Amino acid sequence: MNPLLLANWILFLGVTIYGLYLFVSVVRTRIAYIKMGKKFEFDGKIKRRLQKIGIYVFGQKKLLKDKKSGAIHVMMFYGFILVQFGAIDFIWKGLAPDSHLPLGPFYPGFTFFQEIVTLTIIVAVIWAFYRRYIEKLVRLKRSFKAGLVLIFIGTLMVTVLVGNGMGIIWHGHEGAWTEPVATLIANAFAWLPPAAAATVFFIMWWIHLLILLTFLVYVPQSKHAHLLAAPVNVFLSREDPPGKLKPIDFEMDEEADEEDVSFGVGKIEELNQLQMIDLYACVECGRCTNVCPASGSGKMLSPMDLLIKMRDHLTEKGAAVTGQSPWVPAYAFSGTEGNTLAQMARTKGTDEAAATVEAAHNKNLIGDVITEEELWACTTCRNCEDACPVMNEHVDKIIDLRRYLVLTEGKMDPDGQRAMMNIERQGNPWGLSKKEREDWRSLDEEAHIPTVKELKKSGEEFEYLFWVSSMGSYDNRSQKIAVAFAKLMNKAGIKFAILGNKEQNSGDTARRMGNEFLFQELAEKNMKEFEKNDVKKIITIDPHAYNIFKNEYPDFGLEAEVYHHTEMLSEWLKEGRLKPEGVVNEKITYHDSCYLGRYNEVYQPPREVLEMIPGVEVVEMKRNRSNGMCCGAGGGMMWMEEKSGNRVNVARTEQALEVEPTMISSGCPFCLTMLSDGTKAKEVEEEVSTMDIAEILAKSIFESTEEKTA
Numbered sequence: 001m002n003p004l005l006l007a008n009w010i011l012f013l014g015v016t017i018y019g020l021y022l023f024v025s026v027v028r029t030r031i032a033y034i035k036m037g038k039k040f041e042f043d044g045k046i047k048r049r050l051q052k053i054g055i056y057v058f059g060q061k062k063l064l065k066d067k068k069s070g071a072i073h074v075m076m077f078y079g080f081i082l083v084q085f086g087a088i089d090f091i092w093k094g095l096a097p098d099s100h101l102p103l104g105p106f107y108p109g110f111t112f113f114q115e116i117v118t119l120t121i122i123v124a125v126i127w128a129f130y131r132r133y134i135e136k137l138v139r140l141k142r143s144f145k146a147g148l149v150l151i152f153i154g155t156l157m158v159t160v161l162v163g164n165g166m167g168i169i170w171h172g173h174e175g176a177w178t179e180p181v182a183t184l185i186a187n188a189f190a191w192l193p194p195a196a197a198a199t200v201f202f203i204m205w206w207i208h209l210l211i212l213l214t215f216l217v218y219v220p221q222s223k224h225a226h227l228l229a230a231p232v233n234v235f236l237s238r239e240d241p242p243g244k245l246k247p248i249d250f251e252m253d254e255e256a257d258e259e260d261v262s263f264g265v266g267k268i269e270e271l272n273q274l275q276m277i278d279l280y281a282c283v284e285c286g287r288c289t290n291v292c293p294a295s296g297s298g299k300m301l302s303p304m305d306l307l308i309k310m311r312d313h314l315t316e317k318g319a320a321v322t323g324q325s326p327w328v329p330a331y332a333f334s335g336t337e338g339n340t341l342a343q344m345a346r347t348k349g350t351d352e353a354a355a356t357v358e359a360a361h362n363k364n365l366i367g368d369v370i371t372e373e374e375l376w377a378c379t380t381c382r383n384c385e386d387a388c389p390v391m392n393e394h395v396d397k398i399i400d401l402r403r404y405l406v407l408t409e410g411k412m413d414p415d416g417q418r419a420m421m422n423i424e425r426q427g428n429p430w431g432l433s434k435k436e437r438e439d440w441r442s443l444d445e446e447a448h449i450p451t452v453k454e455l456k457k458s459g460e461e462f463e464y465l466f467w468v469s470s471m472g473s474y475d476n477r478s479q480k481i482a483v484a485f486a487k488l489m490n491k492a493g494i495k496f497a498i499l500g501n502k503e504q505n506s507g508d509t510a511r512r513m514g515n516e517f518l519f520q521e522l523a524e525k526n527m528k529e530f531e532k533n534d535v536k537k538i539i540t541i542d543p544h545a546y547n548i549f550k551n552e553y554p555d556f557g558l559e560a561e562v563y564h565h566t567e568m569l570s571e572w573l574k575e576g577r578l579k580p581e582g583v584v585n586e587k588i589t590y591h592d593s594c595y596l597g598r599y600n601e602v603y604q605p606p607r608e609v610l611e612m613i614p615g616v617e618v619v620e621m622k623r624n625r626s627n628g629m630c631c632g633a634g635g636g637m638m639w640m641e642e643k644s645g646n647r648v649n650v651a652r653t654e655q656a657l658e659v660e661p662t663m664i665s666s667g668c669p670f671c672l673t674m675l676s677d678g679t680k681a682k683e684v685e686e687e688v689s690t691m692d693i694a695e696i697l698a699k700s701i702f703e704s705t706e707e708k709t710a
Contacts, residue, residue, distance in 0.1 A: 008202070009095060012209070019213030022328045026220040027228065029326055030280060033318030037273040042236070049235045052391075056234045062389040065627075066287065068131065073389075075124035076153070079117050083157070086114035087212065090160050094205040098171045108178040115181050118157045125154045139286025146284075149224060152215045156208060161185060163204035169197035221327055229281035230390035236274055237391045241551040243382050243599050245399055248407075248516045264403025264514065268314050268365055269321075271397065278392045279311035288384035288394060293630040293652075294377040298645025301377035303384040303394045306370060310397070313369045320345050320360035366401055375401050376413055379648065380512050380635030381594040386626050402514030412513070419639035420515050423522070427504045428470040429639050438500035440472070440479040449486045451500035452533045462497040464489075464563075465535045467549070469542035470505050471669035477676065478669035481541050484698040485565050491701060492577035496539070502529055506545040511552075513636035523556045530558065539563045541694065543595035543668045544634070550600065564596055566667040566693050570605035573612050573697075580700035583615035586689075588696070589661040590618065591652070591675060592628035593668035606667045606693050613700045619659045629655060631666075631674035638670055653678025656688075663689045665696060 055061050060077065064070035089101045089110075103110050129150050132140045140146070165185025168175060169192055175183030189197070219227055238244075248263050265271055288303035289295045295302050315326045319338040323345040327333035334340075341360050344353040366372065375398055384394045405411045412420065422431035441449045455462055466489070472482035489496050507522035529535075538560050540546050550562035572578045588610055596602045603625045610618050623629045632648025642648065653675055656664045664679070666672045672690055679685040691699075 005095075005097070012091075012095065015209065015213060019216055022217045023220065026217065026326075026328055029318075029322075029324045030220060030225070032322045032324055033314055033326075034273050034276045034280070036269045036314075036318060036321060037271050037276045038269075040272040040274045043239060045239065048239070049237075052234050052237065053231060056389075056391060057231050060389075062387070062391075065387065069285070072124050072128050072131070075120050076128070079121040079124065080153070082117045083114065083121060083160075085110070086118065086160060087156070087208070089114070090163060090205070090208060093163075093167060094202065094209075108176070112178040112180075115161070115179060118160055119181065121153060122157050125150050125157070137286075139290040141284060141286070145222060148218075149215075149222075152211055152218075155211055156215075159204040159208040159211070163201050163208065165189065166192075166197045166201035166204065170194050170201055217328065223282065223284040225280045226283045226390055229277055230283070233274075233277050233281035234391050236277065238274070238393070241599070242385070243380070243395055243547075244551050245396060245511060247520065247555050248403065250517065250520070262404065263407040263516065264405070265397070265400035266365055266404040266408060268310065268317055268369075271310075271400070275393070275397060276314060278397075279307055279314055281390045281392055282307045282311065283390055284308065285389065287387040287389065288392070291383040291387045291627065291629075293379055293381060293383070293632060293648045294645075296629075297632075297642075297648045297651050299373075299377040299642075300371065300644065301374045306374060306394065306398070307392065309369050310365070313363070313365065316341060317360055317363065320357050366405060370401060372405065372411065373644070375405065376416075376640070377644075378635050379594075379630045379632055379637050381630035382598045383594070383627070383630065386598050399512065399514060403516055404514075406514035407517060412515075413640050415640045416513055416636055419636070420510060420513065420518060423470075423505045423510060424518055427522075428474050429505075429509060430470075430474055432474050435501055437468075437473045437503055438498065440468070440474075440482060443479055444483045444487065447483055447487045448490050449483075450497050452497045452502070453500065455497050460495075462495045464494060464496040464537045464539045465530075465533070465560075466496045466498045467506070467538050467540035467542070467545050468498055468503060469540060469545050469669070471673075472541055473503070475669065475673065477673060478541075481669055481672070481692040481694055484692070485541055485569075485694040487702065488569065488572075488578060488694060488698055492572045494572075494577075499529055499533075504529075506542070506548050508544040508548045509636050509639065511548070512634070520556075523553060527553070527556055527558060530560065535560050537561045537563065539565060539568055541565045541667075541669060541692070543593040543600075544670065547595045547599045564600075564602055564605075564667065566596070566606040566609060567602060569694065569697060570608045573609060578697070578701060580613045580697055582700040582703045584613050584696060584700050585615045586663040586696075587617045587619060587661050588663045588665050589621050589656050589659050590624075590693075591621070591631065591656065591664060591666045591671055592625055593666060593671050594628070594630050594634055596667055597628060598626060606665075609693050609697055610665065613697060616696070619661060621655050621659055623655055631668075631671040633670040633674050638673075647678075647681070649674035649678045650681045653682055657682065657684065661688060663691060663696075665691055665693055667693045 060070060060074050063073050092099070092101055100107060131137055132146065133142060136142070161181050162185055164179060164182035168182060168186035169189060172194065175186055219225060282304065284304060286304050289305070292301065292303050316338050319326050319342040323342050325342040326338040327336050330339055341357060345357050348354045348357065363369070378395065378398045380395050382395055385392065419429040422429050426432060427434045438451060452462070466486065468482050471478040504522050504525050506526070507519035510522065511519035538549055543564060546562060546564045549558060569578070590606055590610060592603060607618060610616050629652050630648060631652050656675070664675050666675060672692055676690045679688050679690060
């Protein structure tokens, strides 16, 4: 063998083995950090999970929500997979000159296809560079690291094309249509002697190999760790209903020291391992922050930054706990905090080193890493999770952190604390007497709204339990929605009853604000009422109660069917039980409630109701359905003042006003209150009214009937 070729082989093997060793070391280190978390249960549904890989990884479903960025990613994703075969062929040519992959008659077609793929990736790289650095999308970071990957990928593509062109000159081959770009390069440099072309070929070959190995090592210790973690994250992602929270077990071990008992997440290792995979799966694409109502209205919260800070904290604490250096090669990153902590953890040679490691162990997740202001800015709308291309979950982590603040440290915003105390004492956030819970029935003497107790006395039965909710029972504006819906049920011939003064708060507010203990107390009381009255079907005007009964109360034994009033109104209209005949001349834009839409995929029924009302013109806001913006009331924010940035409800109202409606509608009493306040803030309440779906339908049915009677 030629001595130079032998030397090339030896160097190739040495560099490649070293690069693979570093790659494996980094991956093993990250796995060790993730194993610090609590174990999670895997359900073994392999087929369903492989389907999700097909849909979200290879189908790029969520990425394509942003068509431009999605197209770039598809080009890079599939291009990078396919171009690896060309990379193998290119490396082959450097190890065995004047030969190639043994593909026989298929090789010409293979080379042509590889050049097309290579050019496609170059186009994607240029486009991505333009989007990040020229167009300057707000959600995209413009750091050196962000651009480094584009440089890596672009250089890999150029070195292949130039190297193949030099190979044609070196070996004296004729150019061919199967390698159009390489042939053009060869023709442009035809004046080079073969020896010079061979030199340029090996320069390109080594640049390509070194960048390929550098990229391999760089990926797991950068934001591009998502290339490894995201498919795992999608495969292992929860099969629970979207946004479902897990109960806390408050049963304490009798032998446990009370000082060691805590609830929620106060330390990074108290996250479960699946939540930790989320942190390394984050793409840092900013899509979550871009749609976040808190971030968009100037609050401190950025869902992306939240995950990044937790990821960096996990990496540093993992280094201190395991003694494994997070950054390789270690000699090149000896000054980094993570590697320093790992070194100190391994040796603990001095008191100072031991103290530094101990400080890293005791670093508070809340306060030192995440601020309380960030946690209380979240409206739990899940728009961040819906937008995330790798199926990360942000809200459950925020709620777990809130649980720690509330249950372990006893910290909560004073307004929120007041609402919690009122719910605990009187069953509603205002602290109004629980004996007044059914008084709203007197608003319309014609409506027949029996309590369960009254029906039992008369020997009658009911099909649906109408859960009025605290809003429908006490809030003056929401009481009108409850009455309108009750009258519609009367008109449709539906047998229903309410719990009246026996109804408690559903517990959604308490749970989302982190007071899991209060929620479980309320759930236990409500379950006793449901079981006592043999409740089989529940219907409510409150999407928050709808979601928690449908998706979270089953953990506490609920087996009833749960319906939102817009679902049933749509069904009763289709069945002919309700017939809207009165013309409602309104241009209506419908606001999607987060807990009805993103949490439960109920988008169409409310729109179907509006479309069946004579005279109604439905116009959609720019942000609608799954991308609809939160009203600002979720996650307990209804009961707390916004102390920074702009008001979320005003921002959402402005979006509604852009389509010039005469009415803004919703299927949620919380949303309607926020939007009504928004129209007042914009001083358009006289021109643009706000009504629930049930109220608009009732207007068409009952005002029409009154006109005919008159």
